[in-house]
Amino acid sequence: xxxxxxxxxxxxxxxxxxxxxxxxxxxxxxxxxxxxxxxxxxxxxxxxxxxxxxxxxxxxxxxxxxxxxxxxxxxxxxxxxxxxxxxxxxxxxxxxxxxxxxxxxxxxxxxxxxxxxxxxxxxxxxxxxxxxxxxxxxxxxxxxxxxxxxxxxxxxxxxxxxxxxxxxxxxxxxxxxxxxxxxxxxxxxxxxxxxxxxxxxxxxxxxxxxxxxxxxxxxxxxxxxxxxxxxxxxxxxxxxxxxxxxxxxxxxxxxxxxxxxxxxxxxxxxxxxxxxxxxxxxxxxxxxxxxxxxxx
Numbered sequence: 670x671x672x673x674x675x676x677x678x679x680x681x682x683x684x685x686x687x688x689x690x691x692x693x694x695x696x697x698x699x700x701x702x703x704x705x706x707x708x709x710x711x712x713x714x715x716x717x718x719x720x721x722x723x724x725x726x727x728x729x730x731x732x733x734x735x736x737x738x739x740x741x742x743x744x745x746x747x748x749x750x751x752x753x754x755x756x757x758x759x760x761x762x763x764x765x766x767x768x769x770x771x772x773x774x775x776x777x778x779x780x781x782x783x784x785x786x787x788x789x790x791x792x793x794x795x796x797x798x799x800x801x802x803x804x805x806x807x808x809x810x811x812x813x814x815x816x817x818x819x820x821x822x823x824x825x826x827x828x829x830x831x832x833x834x835x836x837x838x839x840x841x842x843x844x845x846x847x848x849x850x851x852x853x854x855x856x857x858x859x860x861x862x863x864x865x866x867x868x869x870x871x872x873x874x875x876x877x878x879x880x881x882x883x884x885x886x887x888x889x890x891x892x893x894x895x896x897x898x899x900x901x902x903x904x905x906x907x908x909x910x911x912x913x914x915x916x917x918x919x920x921x922x923x924x925x926x927x928x929x930x931x932x933x934x935x936x937x938x939x940x941x942x943x944x945x946x947x948x949x950x951x952x953x954x955x956x957x958x959x960x961x962x963x964x965x
Contacts, residue, residue: 684833684859688866691832695775698874701726702771706877709764716755719763723751732770732961733763739957741798758813765817768876769797772820773962776827783838784830785917791959792916793820798955799948800906806944807902807934814899818883819906820962821876825867825884826919829855844920851919852888864888891929901930909948915955 697703704722708714724730730751737754738747748754755763773790797819804812830837840858844851855862864885871881882895883903893900904927910916911923926941 684836685861687832688828688859688861689869692828692866692869692873695828695870695873698768698775699726699729699771701729702768703875705764705767706875709760714760716752716760719755719760720751723763723767729767729770733766736766736770736958736961739954739961741954741958741961761811762813765813769817769820770962772824776824776831781834781838783841784826784919786827786830787959787963788917789823789826789919790916790962791955792910792918793823794959794962795910795913795915795952795955796820796822796903796906798906798951798958799909799944800902802947802951803905803909803934803944804902806947809898809902814879815902815906818880818887818899818903821867821871821880822884822887822903822907823863823867823918824870825863825865826851828866828870829859829863833859841919844922848921850922850924854920888924889929890927890933897929897933901927901933904930905934905936905944909945912945913948 701722705719708718708722723733733751733754734748736742737758738744742758744757748757751763776786797816800815800819801812803809804815809815826837829840836858840854841851843849843858844854847854852862852864864887867884868881871884879896879899882893883900886893886900887903887907890897890901890904907918908924908926911918930936931941
């Protein structure tokens with residue numbers, strides 16, 4: 670049973686119907702991104718294949734190359750083509766950058782005082798950067814997965830804000846006033862939370878199952894069924910971003926780090942303390958990434 674079917678088994682409220690209807694009307698991912706996702710799954714794909722697809726979208730090409738040449742990667746020489754980027758970074762890294770840039774561009778309005786979309790992306794991108802940092806420190810084999818999963822982990826909040834705008838502003842105000850998690854207020858007001866909404870969107874977009882798993886279970890990695898390590902790294906990235914007050918996740922709560930995440934990642938308290946210190950060196954990378962992902 671899919672997450673949407675799970676939600677719809679109970680009689681949906683009027684607000685939930687609005688959310689589900691809104692998701693059905695959201696734009697699909699650009700055809701270029703869908704073709705990149707398909708290419709990366711094909712073992713016969715070469716770097717020029719990816720370049721040929723991405724260069725069909727000049728704006729996307731420019732943003733991918735801007736990110737590749739940013740401080741996030743810190744290459745000593747300019748990378749001038751997508752083919753070079755694929756050769757240097759690998760297919761999965763370039764796929765993640767293209768997917769990230771496309772999703773950010775679909776939700777690029779500035780928002781309101783309660784829900785500042787740029788501040789939301791700042792938190793999300795910091796979460797991805799910190800998850801990537803943690804992944805590299807524990808030798809996770811595909812740290813670029815941590816980056817994209819961290820960037821997308823709160824995507825359901827954008828959907829709730831878009832289709833229940835005034836009520837979602839009220840939810841954010843309540844969360845801050847009552848010093849509760851936004852997720853708990855979402856459940857109270859709408860009968861659904863941003864993780865459930867986010868995974869429905871992930872299914873609509875046909876995102877890889879490990880990304881959907883991270884979106885659904887990042888607050889509680891013990892429930893992850895596909896890749897608990899990735900979900901735990903996203904949980905850790907979100908935790909560090911909250912500790913460092915990066916952007917605006919919608920509430921003021923810093924949840925305790927999950928015992929499941931510590932067990933899955935085999936982290937001791939000294940490990941966590943070291944990562945919190947190391948995160949201070951990642952802020953410039955996050956700023957450059959935020960700038961690169963937004964279409965100019």
